[in-house]
Amino acid sequence: MDLDLMLGLRDHITVGSHVPGKLKLKFDLGVIGNPKVIKYVKVNGFGPPKGQDMPGIGKTSFNPLTRSMTMQYDDEIIDPQLMHRLFTCESADEFQETAVELADVVNFDLSTFLN
Secondary structure: OOHHHHHHHHHHEEEEEEEOOEEEEEEOHHHHOOHHHHHHHHHHOOOOOOOOOOOOEEEEEEEOOOOEEEEEEOOOOOOHHHHHHHHHOOOHHHHHHHHHHHHHHHOOOHHHHOO
């Protein structure tokens, strides 16, 4: 999954609720019907790419009936405002900057998302 695809998918994702440490995302059908997303989820589930730990990210779960995903994260490691901004930013530049900032915070290699 590449960053451009992730940004495009952002148009189909809304924040359902967010309290520090727990983020619930809602998906419209544009996300669920995307073949690249389906391929990624079949291989990796709803977390980071297989074999890649993302410090600070705990359990993720997806409910297909409500088309929602809940992500638990350590708000001592990841600033809740940064996590929220990743899913609410509107421009490609802001998304890229936020993704890089989050990756730096958790020491995550963003290239694992690039194809």
